[in-house]
Amino acid sequence: MELIEGMLNRRTTNGPFRPDPVSREHQHLLMRVAQAAPSHFNSQPWRFVLIEDPGTIARVADLSGQSMTELIEAGVFFERYRRYFRFTEAEMDERRDGIHIDRLPGPLKPFTRQVFSDAGLKLMRQLGVPKKLGEDNRKLVAGSPLLLAALLDKSEYRPGELSGFYSVFGLGAAIENIWNTVGTLGMGIQFVSTPMEIPRQWQAIQELLKVPDDLELMAVYRLGYLPEETARPSIDWSSRHRKRLEQFVFRETCDRPEYEKPTQD
Structure with a gap:
């Protein structure tokens, strides 16, 4: 039951970590739970890089x-992901997916629904929001005591x-094992996704990590121990809703949805 509760309470960490280094024991434990994931013919196609060097981070x-x-x-960013944004609790409760944008800087609050439109983007530029978000993102990653690169x-x-699908499926299972373990260690984890959106930036990370030709860099995560309390970022969201069974x-x-309570046929 503890395992199930932990999986149901899994969260992504949007805020900062404590500066304490992640113990070598915990790092190796995360690698062992990743290694326990299923893979096609036990091929174990995953490779990981544990990164603690402050300069690299x-x-x-x-x-x-x-x-x-x-x-x-x-x-x-908004053009690609606008379809996932929700602006009210009612909308979130109906859709049960996406993210609820429930925290914005004061000057933007009156324009919550319009903030991701073309006009809203112009206002955000005028207020310096892109640079503010970029700096917030930089600080979050820079303040992480451990980065984890996942490769295939x-x-x-x-x-x-099919081997491509099997490999991605296996890596996904390995990462999910890590994600479900960090909570029991008092840790958090977050996907460092923005460099993947820009090919030259992703290439720069591959060069930084000296990724050889026979490996493919798939993702980078930041990890660390969670503080007892932390302030929310200036632009933040909640995403705890999950779709109803049906x-x-x-x-x-x-063509036959499964309902929580059986219905009369």
Whole structure:
């Protein structure tokens, strides 16, 4: 039951970590739970890089912050992900997915629903929001005592073939094992996603980590121990809603939703 409760209470950490280094014992434990994940023919296609060097972390943080600023400034971020934004509790409760934008800087609050429109983007530029978000992102990554790079072995990861699917599926299971373990260690984890949005920035991270030709860098995460209390970022959201059973589960065929309570046929 503790395992199930932990999985149901899993959260992504949007805020800062404590500055304490992550113990070598905990780092190796996270690698062991990743290793326990299922993989096609026990191929174990995953590879990981544990990063503690302050200089490397600072450089990844710079790239992440620059990427965030560029994405917001150009409007690319909102164009790609606008369909996931929810602006009221009622909308969130109906859809049960996406993120509820429930925290904005004071000058933007009157324009909550319009803030991700073209006019709203212009106002955000005038208020310096892209640079503020980029700097917030940089600080979060820079203040992380541990980064984790996840890679795949290209001898197994061959996109367009079934081995490509199997490899991604296996890495996903390995990462999920890590994600479900950090909570029991008093830790948090967050995907460092913005550099992936800009090819040259992602290439810079690969060069920084000296990724060889036979490995594919798939993702970077930041990890650390959680503080007892932390202030929310200036722009933040909640995403605790999950779809109702009938919104994502079917019985026998795809035209028969599965309801929490059985219905009369």
